[in-house]
Amino acid sequence: MNHVKSIFTASIVLCLSVAAFSVAGEPVVLFDGTSLDNFDILKCEAEIQDGAILIKSGNGLVQTKKQYGDFVLEYEWKALRAERWDSGVYFRYTEVPAGRPWPGKYQVNLRFGMEGDLVGSKEGINKIELDPKEWNKFELTLKGETASLKVNGKESWTAGGIEIPKGYISVQSEVPGGGQFLFRNIKITELK
Numbered sequence: 001m002n003h004v005k006s007i008f009t010a011s012i013v014l015c016l017s018v019a020a021f022s023v024a025g026e027p028v029v030l031f032d033g034t035s036l037d038n039f040d041i042l043k044c045e046a047e048i049q050d051g052a053i054l055i056k057s058g059n060g061l062v063q064t065k066k067q068y069g070d071f072v073l074e075y076e077w078k079a080l081r082a083e084r085w086d087s088g089v090y091f092r093y094t095e096v097p098a099g100r101p102w103p104g105k106y107q108v109n110l111r112f113g114m115e116g117d118l119v120g121s122k123e124g125i126n127k128i129e130l131d132p133k134e135w136n137k138f139e140l141t142l143k144g145e146t147a148s149l150k151v152n153g154k155e156s157w158t159a160g161g162i163e164i165p166k167g168y169i170s171v172q173s174e175v176p177g178g179g180q181f182l183f184r185n186i187k188i189t190e191l192k
Contacts, residue, residue, distance in 0.1 A: 027074075030064065030169075031186040040065055043101050044175070052078075052184035055173035059101035061090065062183075063170035068092075070191035073140045073169060077110060078182045079132040086111045086178025088119070092142065092167035102172050106162060108140055108149060110181065116151050123159035126151055135184070143191060 030038045033051030044060030046053055053062055068091075079085035087110035093103035107119040115132055118124025128151040130136045139150040148158040169188070173181040 025190045025192065027187045027189045029187045031184065033184060036062070038065055039063060039170075042096065042170075044173070049182070052182040053171065053186075055087070055171065055175060055181050055183075057175050059174050059176065061096070061102055061170035061172045063168050067094070067166050067168055068142075068188065068190060069166040070143050071141070072189040072191065073142075073186075074137065074188075075140075075171070075186045076135045076137045076184050077171075078135050079110070079112075079179065080181060081179025084112045084178065085132060085181070087171070087173040087181040089138070089140070090168070090170045090172060091140065091147075092162060092164045092169075094164065094167045102170075106147070106164070107172075108138065111178070116149060116156055118147060118149070118157065118159050121159045121161065124149070124157045126156045128152065128154050128156050137185075 031053060034048065036046065036048065039062045042061045042063055044058030045056045046062050047056055055062065075089065079087070088107040090103050090107050092106055096103055105120060109115065109117045109119050115130060116126025116128065116138065124147065126149065130151060137152055141148045142162065145162045146158060146160050147162050149156045171183045
């Protein structure tokens with residue numbers, strides 16, 4: 001009987017240990033190269049071109065229909081303009097203020113010379129070189145009030161001060177001033 005009790009106790013401890021280390025769900029493809037069903041198009045024109053989202057015109061957002069809290073967001077991007085491009089990925093915002101084309105914060109910048117910087121953060125400065133004329137992969141992780149970014153598989157920065165606990169995610173391009181952009185292979189893993 002003690003042997004059965006020991007096995008039962010060990011099984012419970014093992015299950016609890018596994019549950020404690022199980023922090024992430026399964027990755028979910030937000031954009032599979034064929035459909036924009038997971039997004040709302042706000043104040044811009046977007047279409048699918050060769051398996052990527054092309055932000056074709058306007059100053060607006062391709063915004064998730066769902067809001068997210070803690071997550072790992074993976075995406076690839078490429079600027080189509082030869083120089084002075086301007087785009088970004090917004091996260092954890094709940095609305096776009098009236099009269100504005102995009103939220104006030106939070107944004108991983110894709111602006112010429114600032115690619116990978118967390119707008120408004122002294123900690124979130126990317127120092128990893130990349131080629132905006134080629135496909136680059138970013139991995140943005142949000143846990144509580146902390147954000148971190150990997151650039152093409154390399155750790156770039158970790159920054160605090162993310163006060164909004166849950167919100168939308170969007171890709172954005174300032175086409176009139178910053179040219180067209182492409183985004184592809186967008187997937188998200190929600191963290192428990």
